[in-house]
Amino acid sequence: MKLRRAAIDTVWIAWMAIGYIVVLMPIVVVFFASFSDGNTFRFPPSGFSLKWYQAAFESSEYRNALSVSLLVGILATLVSLTAGTLAAYALSRSTFRGKTMIETLLLAPLALPHIVWAIGLLQIYAWLSIGGTLLGLVLAHAALTLPFAVRIMLSTFSQLDKTLQDAATTLGASPMRVVVHIVLPLIWPGVLTSALFTFLTSFNEVTVSVLIAGSRYLTYPVRLYSELRSQGIDPTTIAISAMLVAMIIVFALIGERFLNWSRRV
Amino acid sequence: MTDHGDNQQGRNLTSAYLSISGMAKAYRGTPALKSVDLDVNEGEFVALLGPSGCGKSTLLRLVAGLLEPDEGTITLADQRIGHLPAYKRDIGLVFQNYALFPHMTVARNVRFGLDMRNMPRAEAETRVADALALVKLEHLAARMPSELSGGQQQRVALARAIAIRPRLLLLDEPLSNLDAVLRASVRTELRELHARTGLTIVMVTHDQVEAMTMADRIAVMSDGEVLQHDTPQQIYEQPASDFVAKFVGTPPAAMLQVDRKIDGRFAVGDTIWSPSPELEAVLAPIQRVAVALGLRPDHLALTSADAPHALPATIRTVEYLGAERLVHVEAGGQMLVIRLSADEPVVTGAVGVAIVKSPPVFDLTTGLRLGRAG
Ligand SMILES: Nc1ncnc2c1ncn2[C@@H]1O[C@H](COP(=O)(O)OP(=O)(O)O)[C@@H](O)[C@H]1O
Numbered sequence: 309m310k311l312r313r314a315a316i317d318t319v320w321i322a323w324m325a326i327g328y329i330v331v332l333m334p335i336v337v338v339f340f341a342s343f344s345d346g347n348t349f350r351f352p353p354s355g356f357s358l359k360w361y362q363a364a365f366e367s368s369e370y371r372n373a374l375s376v377s378l379l380v381g382i383l384a385t386l387v388s389l390t391a392g393t394l395a396a397y398a399l400s401r402s403t404f405r406g407k408t409m410i411e412t413l414l415l416a417p418l419a420l421p422h423i424v425w426a427i428g429l430l431q432i433y434a435w436l437s438i439g440g441t442l443l444g445l446v447l448a449h450a451a452l453t454l455p456f457a458v459r460i461m462l463s464t465f466s467q468l469d470k471t472l473q474d475a476a477t478t479l480g481a482s483p484m485r486v487v488v489h490i491v492l493p494l495i496w497p498g499v500l501t502s503a504l505f506t507f508l509t510s511f512n513e514v515t516v517s518v519l520i521a522g523s524r525y526l527t528y529p530v531r532l533y534s535e536l537r538s539q540g541i542d543p544t545t546i547a548i549s550a551m552l553v554a555m556i557i558v559f560a561l562i563g564e565r566f567l568n569w570s571r572r573v
Numbered sequence: 574m575t576d577h578g579d580n581q582q583g584r585n586l587t588s589a590y591l592s593i594s595g596m597a598k599a600y601r602g603t604p605a606l607k608s609v610d611l612d613v614n615e616g617e618f619v620a621l622l623g624p625s626g627c628g629k630s631t632l633l634r635l636v637a638g639l640l641e642p643d644e645g646t647i648t649l650a651d652q653r654i655g656h657l658p659a660y661k662r663d664i665g666l667v668f669q670n671y672a673l674f675p676h677m678t679v680a681r682n683v684r685f686g687l688d689m690r691n692m693p694r695a696e697a698e699t700r701v702a703d704a705l706a707l708v709k710l711e712h713l714a715a716r717m718p719s720e721l722s723g724g725q726q727q728r729v730a731l732a733r734a735i736a737i738r739p740r741l742l743l744l745d746e747p748l749s750n751l752d753a754v755l756r757a758s759v760r761t762e763l764r765e766l767h768a769r770t771g772l773t774i775v776m777v778t779h780d781q782v783e784a785m786t787m788a789d790r791i792a793v794m795s796d797g798e799v800l801q802h803d804t805p806q807q808i809y810e811q812p813a814s815d816f817v818a819k820f821v822g823t824p825p826a827a828m829l830q831v832d833r834k835i836d837g838r839f840a841v842g843d844t845i846w847s848p849s850p851e852l853e854a855v856l857a858p859i860q861r862v863a864v865a866l867g868l869r870p871d872h873l874a875l876t877s878a879d880a881p882h883a884l885p886a887t888i889r890t891v892e893y894l895g896a897e898r899l900v901h902v903e904a905g906g907q908m909l910v911i912r913l914s915a916d917e918p919v920v921t922g923a924v925g926v927a928i929v930k931s932p933p934v935f936d937l938t939t940g941l942r943l944g945r946a947g
């Protein structure tokens with residue numbers, strides 16, 4: 309009986325290990341390959357050098373692409389977060405028929421292929437003549453990430469005890485001061501979570517960016533993608549990607565440690 | 574308070590400190606309060622007593638200004654406050670779940686209302702210390718609310734409401750989240766606090782023992798209405814309706830239906846019964862085919878089955894309570910409770926129940942008190 313129990317446990321652990329390997333292997337490959345001293349992408353790497361990191365920091369094209377991504381990501385996050393927080397606050401305070409449906413509809417971007425959004429946005433932007441502009445790109449990313457922001461903020465607001473606001477009010481806090489002293493301090497973990505998710509989604513986005521941005525605003529993943537198709541894998545991109553992966557892992561660890569991400573999303 | 578013109582116009586020369594009149598509130602068409610009138614004197618401790626869902630919290634929130642009434646006016650210290658937003662009312666409210674701000678220390682929680690009044694720091698610190706001393710929590714000032722027990726959290730909530738020196742202190746079920754032992758001690762502490770601060774307090778509770786032991790006066794509520802507003806003694810001895818009689822007292826009053834035959838004799842169930850001359854004098858002028866007597870243990874005595882004017886009855890169960898025993902008997906198909914001291918012998922089998930003190934008489938359908946002298 310005990311033996312069988314142990315056998316079952318072993319199978320579970322092996323299964324989990326396989327799962328982790330499948331998920332993490334590509335990251336491991338990229339990470340180690342970035343330190344290769346060869347001239348092409350290879351795994352396992354040959355030798356050890358930091359030359360691709362050096363190349364990455366010296367390449368103005370990649371620096372440009374990264375700064376576009378950063379700028380678009382930050383702006384899209386600001387737009388999406390502001391709109392999403394206000395929308396979620398309104399939703400959380402009201403009860404009306406069809407509210408559940410609206411909340412379900414917010415899952416749409418998860419289910420719809422980005423290309424469908426891109427085509428739709430392209431039409432609208434052509435009509436508004438903001439296609440190919442920074443504004444267009446930011447709005448497109450904000451539109452894509454808004455539903456995430458709303459959902460995360462909705463769950464944040466639903467955990468916010470309404471009687472705390474009432475208590476503050478009876479103690480003499482005007483509506484504005486209730487928001488400043490009670491609501492904001494209590495929702496900031498949700499705001500931060502939602503900001504980081506929005507930013508990372510924007511940062512990773514390719515499909516919509518390719519179609520909307522044209523050639524003036526090449527984001528990092530778009531640049532990577534086009535590079536890949538014309539010249540194959542440039543080890544420089546591997547080095548940049550490895551740095552991004554490291555950064556994101558650090559973010560995730562911080563998020564989990566301080567904001568309980570795995571329970572929030 | 575700064576609105577001088579309004580202060581003059583809104584002057585309402587009732588003697589009561591807090592005066593609620595014609596207060597009505599419906600939630601989406603469903604009435605929660607139906608025209609409630611309530612007067613509270615300055616320095617008084619009033620309990621709003623009623624079963625869950627009867628509208629007690631709604632009334633409290635209306636007074637605090639957290640809800641808008643559909644109708645009715647509120648006057649506090651001769652000033653109409655209906656138009657004042659909640660944050661300008663200076664009314665302290667202690668919530669059932671305490672509602673402590675989780676991101677602030679105990680001291681910051683208590684200081685919150687003072688900060689909202691832009692009180693100078695030194696003065697505020699003194700007030701906070703005083704308020705915490707009043708609830709005996711000085712030593713926990715630096716703690717976070719999550720590091721406190723339920724009883725301590727409640728005292729912080731109390732200190733926080735008192736620190737603003739409210740014109741009125743409202744308590745919503747302050748004892749309901751405490752365990753039985755704590756509840757008894759907090760009851761006395763709240764009374765002491767009332768005596769020391771002289772605050773006018775309105776406390777909501779569904780527990781009649783709490784209301785009876787703590788309040789100067791009790792407003793018994795049912796289904797969105799105040800049925801009776803009186804001293805605990807009056808509520809207990811002179812209930813205005815069968816609901817009040819059945820809601821208050823340990824054990825609550827039992828209702829005994831008494832029918833009047835065409836020939837003028839009285840019957841309980843199938844048994845013809847001749848009441849004592851005193852009781853008959855009370856019952857005779859009441860022109861009803863049937864009435865209900867509100868019988869508490871104090872109204873009843875156990876006798877032999879053939880004693881004059883006794884109701885024939887059968888003992889069902891006996892509850893031992895230490896100093897006394899509660900004897901549950903059945904008379905004419907209805908249950909009554911009689912109190913015996915622990916050393917009195919309990920007779921068994923067929924017994925009689927004597928009504929030794931005139932009980933309140935109620936209308937069977939409306940439940941209202943009948944034939945009240947005076
Ligand atoms: N926000 C609300 N929306 C709808 N109905 C409510 C709301 N608050 C209270 N009620 C209803 O109003 C009635 C009175 O509620 P409440 O004042 O909380 O009673 P109590 O405090 O005496 O238990 C109840 O029937 C309750 O269901």
Ligand SMILES: [Mg+2]
Pocket residue numbers: 626629630631746
């Ligand atoms: Mg309530």
